[in-house]
Amino acid sequence: MRGPTVTDDAAIGYYGVPPVKASPFDWKIAAYVQIGGVAGAAQVLSAVAAAAGGRRARGVVRHGRWMALAGAVLGPPFLIADLKTPTRWYNMLRIARPTSPMSVGSYILTGFGAFSALAALPAGRLSDAAQVPAALLGAGMATYTASLLSATSSPFWAEAPRSLAVQFACSSVAGAAAALSLAEQAAGRPGTAATLDAITAAAAAGELAASIASGHDHKEPAVAGALALGVAVPLACHAANRLSRRPSRTLSVIGALAALAGGALLRHAVIQAGNRSTERPRDTFRLTRPPEPARLPPRR
Template sequence: MTTSRFDSYRPPEEGGRRRRRSSVRGHATGAARDLARTGRSWLNRDGGGRREAPAVPDAEFSDYYGQPVIKPVPWKHEIPLYLFLGGVAAGSGLIATGAAATGRHVLRRNSRYTAMTAVVLSGAALVADLGRPERFLNMLRTVKLTSPMSVGTWILSGYAAFAGVATAAEVARAVDVPERGVLGTAQRTLALMDAPAAAGQALFAPPLAAYTAVLLSDTVTPVWFESRSQLPFVFVASAAMASGGVQMALSPVTEAGPARRFALIGAATDLVAMQRLEQHLHGLELVEPLETGKAGRTLRLARLLTVAGGLGTLLAGRSRLVSVASGVALAAASALTRFGVVEAGMESARDPRYTVGPQKRRLEQRRAQGAVHDSIVTVR
């Protein structure tokens, strides 16, 4: 048997005097008397008791050996750029389909070119983050409906395929080729495929705009996970105002009416959705990453540009200069929103209190609802 200098340690007695009990019965009687009078006894930990103080204080968790509880994603600028360009591509596809249906030829052409360019650049940014192109191709080998990444890869690929056909049909329409021969046959074939391709592009556009929000929310990053009900609305609205803003800058004022209305709806929805997201996170004490630091500055600038661009859009129908300036402001606001949300999520992963805090609140909610046996830490 081994001993140490701590074996003889005893906490100080109240009043500096030692009281002796003649038997075990005396101890039990004293504990019962203390419990009846104060609700605490020397046997319980919380009270500290009249006999002994707790040997170990309650733990205040701050980190795990100096490291975050969860590992922040190692993303750089490629992923926020990928999110932004995907939104521009999705919204431009919808605008192009509407322009084709209403006979706005210049708006249709510009929107199709924008959609194709944006989806190619978006895919390039994703591949740049993955490191090697074959990693993207490997994700196409299977379809896993429970994986947002797998589903998103197929959505991006499907949209790109329809956008490619629609863009090819647009290019063929602008080129004079002989009616006979291979080129003439290809031109007629593309003309027949134009309408189905436009319909397919419009069908894949909304999922393309929204799935990236699901992709972020499906992680353990606190800000993204807790925003899973609001973030899709933010991303879809941001995509609408970005694509509408780009077409306001590229297309004539006389044909950009649908783009202006699309951008205005997107800007208004974005402001409301971001406000609801912040209110939701404020109740969870997770709003600080969105309001402070680099993410806070980015999102404040994005909100300012959204308001300025939205007000300018109301007057853009009379001035080409105002239309271009407002469109650029809205597109920049959309890009800054994506960068700010990504940065806020990464910051919340670095600080352990944003991970432990929501877990403790959910634990207390389960306890309040009477669910005390669903986890070892909730057993009473």
């Protein structure tokens, strides 16, 4: 039955019928956003480690390049699976449309994948040269998905474009640093892992600041929960390790896993919150309130 349920929103709008429609995006898009964001940021951190880390950061450089390539390979199947006509996935590259974040994103993803494949070749001049554009596109991978969501009429995404982008960008960097830290711990290099944990903490702090600036995250329990997991836990673990005389490997691993899981949950919670916000006419009409005093003739 298509009839809407009568709620308080019936008093505003038209029988509570949603004035805008929800996106069809589900967990598959959330999974891509997390995988692509972490892969993009991993390439960025790998490039930073290559430039500033010296010899001891070579493990980070190598792992970062592999993670970037892995993400560029694993992510797109989720995107294609979410298409309602997946056999036409290649039409994504049929035109280039600068007003469409999805079109821009398709090219960012394609370029990122191509350069990341070159950068993952055995160490040499070609892979080093390819890493520069791969890292620049990786920064785009960490960010564009948030702007894609904001460039819609779904109130939850549209009302805070800047803070959502900073949130996704920071969460991607935190996740990539966490994944690289896990790899360093596995390789028995706690020193570089500690450096990466500090980067995770810095990114988590940025994510928290952006979430507060958004002014609406606390109203969505799932988003708030994802932030508690992906921000509060890593910050607590890594701060405890910083302050303690004997840094604990367990705490570092817990902090890293929490950052990755929290990032994935955040993407899912934000996408669900945006879809649900379209069902609240009040939110849409708040978003579309005119900036200046209404120009309409007075009500009779």
